[in-house]
Amino acid sequence: MTDVAHEAPHPTRRTALAGLVAGAGGVLSAGCTALDTPTAQGRAPLPSGSATGSTGDATPGAMTLFKDPSYNFSALWALGGAGFSGSEVGEVLTAVNSINKAGLSAQTYVDTFKHLGDQLLEAPEGSKPDGQTRRLRALRAAQYYAQALFFVLGSDDPGSEERLYRAGRGAWDTFCRLCDPAPVTTNVPYGKTPLPVWFFRPDDSGERRPTVILTNGSDGQNVDMWAYGVSAALERGWNALVYDGPGQGQLLFVNRVVFTPRWETVVTPLVDWLAARPDVDADRIALTGLSMAGDLAPRAAAFETRLAALVAMPGCLEPWLGFPPEIRKVLTPDKAETNTIWNKEVVPELPPAAAATMKKRFEPFSVPAMLAARQGKVFTDFYTPATRIEALTITDIVDRITTPTLVLDYEDEQFYPGQPRQLFDKLASPKDYVKLTAATGAQLHCSPMAPQQHCDIVFDWLQETLPGR
Structure with missing residues (x-):
């Protein structure tokens, strides 16, 4: 990797990085052409829509709110929340x-x-x-x-x-x-900084119910979990737990705690807390992971064996591959060399919009990067957050998962194209795979315009996998 970086002429790298605004910038801010639903182990395949090829425009017609793909994706996300x-x-x-x-x-x-x-x-x-x-x-x-x-x-x-x-x-x-009832709010012990949690229940009867732990991605907020699980869970008689983990919400912006690759250390205390509650059926606790948490949740499930079901939305093996290759090439095995390339060759040529994108994408992995960004500066240590993102790779531990797993994929997936199917193929547990498509407006990363469809698929599968007793 070091040799490649030195062999490439500087203008080539700079030109490619400048292209982040128009091209890869859309990828940083947030699949395939044919439908293929593989048969699950011991179960019939779930429906995933009609087979439609990509038209070359992931957001046609009224779905194009802004010409810039990053702003457009974000606005579609806001618009999709109207259903909940x-x-x-x-x-x-x-x-x-x-x-x-x-x-x-x-x-x-x-x-x-x-x-x-x-x-x-x-x-x-x-x-x-x-x-x-x-x-x-x-x-x-x-x-x-x-x-x-x-x-x-x-x-x-x-x-x-x-x-x-x-x-x-x-x-x-x-x-x-x-809310009625209001969610139970508390702090669950985690290292030196406890995890804030919001425990939603359909009512305050104390009835033992199945419970879903909803895991956010690298830049989502609590409100996203309402549309991507809480409301749907309550409507179906489930409890739902929302939480901020390291690198998310309060822990990032206030407590300044960045992401950890050992997400089982985050989920295990949550399971402990839930299992001790009389209104939770400890044998029916499910875990979902939205966006980059499609990597975090499987990681947790590989070690936390009390989970009864897992949903990756979408499946993700290597979050680092969600960054453009021009960015990944900056990272070399040597910290000093990496940071020299970053500070002398890359940062001076970053257009403002691309610089803002990099600040946003790296802040959950580096407190110095976040603090520099708040001062209007680009971080100088690229190596540390980049290696933290690399460490999220779960390729070698997926086969440890024994929990029944649903892997979602999306037509025109921007961040992790191909990775949901790769994760599915590596699983040795009972498994299902569903691709949401443009045929019903459910394309793009996490189906921003179709959270209702998204939740229908997830909770139908959860209730089939964890039937009532």
Whole structure:
């Protein structure tokens, strides 16, 4: 790798990296052409839609809200949350129109969605809002603050990142407090920094129920878990646990704890806490992983044997491969050499948008990178966070998983193309594979426009795998 880096002429590397804005930048900010649903071990294959080839445009027609793929994907995510009251179609599309009219930029995107969140936390016009109105307005506010948070490092005020996170967290906590019943909130021991958890129940009867642990990805917020599991679980009589792990939410933005490759050390205390509760059926605890957690959750399941079911959404073996090859080539076995290449050859040539993308993608793996980004600077130590991302590779431990597993894949998957099927093929446990497709608007990483379809597939499989007794 070192030799390759030196053999390539500097303009080649710089030109390729500059292309992150138009090409690979879309990949950093967030499949195949034919449907293939392999037969599960001992079970019939699950349906996964009609076989449709890619048209070459992953977001045709009305699904193209912004020309820039990273902003478009994020806005589609916000729009898709409407099915679970996590956004309002009119609010999102009005925001999109305002941003396009003003000129798309990190600044206009952040300002517009933050303002929308602020408005929703104020009293609406007309009569005094009741608890349900305030609850749902807070949920939507949490979504819009999350939208602003995602791009704030590229704005004129990157130092507002923690304040913006706290605004979104405050909206989420308001929503939770107004739920009936309100989720149980506590801190579960984990190293020196406990894990904040939100334990949702369909009611407060104390009935023993199956429970799903919902694991977020590398840059998701709690509100995402409402659309990708909590609401669907409650509707089906399940409990649902939402938590911030290292590199996520409170642990990242406030406590400054970055991702760990040993995710079993995160999940095991959660299982301990759940198993001790009388309203949890300890024999029916499932674990899901959304986005990069499609790597984290399988890692945990390879060591935490009390899990009764696992869902990877999508399956992921090597998160490092989600970065463009031009970025991966910067990493060499030598720290000093790597950082010299980064600081002397790459950083000086990064356009502002690409620099903001790199800041965002590396901050969950490096506190110095996060703090530099908040000062409007690009981090200088590339080697440390890059090796941490590399360490998330689970290729050699997948065969340890004995838990029944569902692997999801997506047509036009941007981040981890091919990896869901590779993970599925390596599994030795009972397994199923489903690809969500453009035929029903469920394409792209995590089906941003189709979380309802997504949850239908996941919970139908979970209830079949863990039937009631």
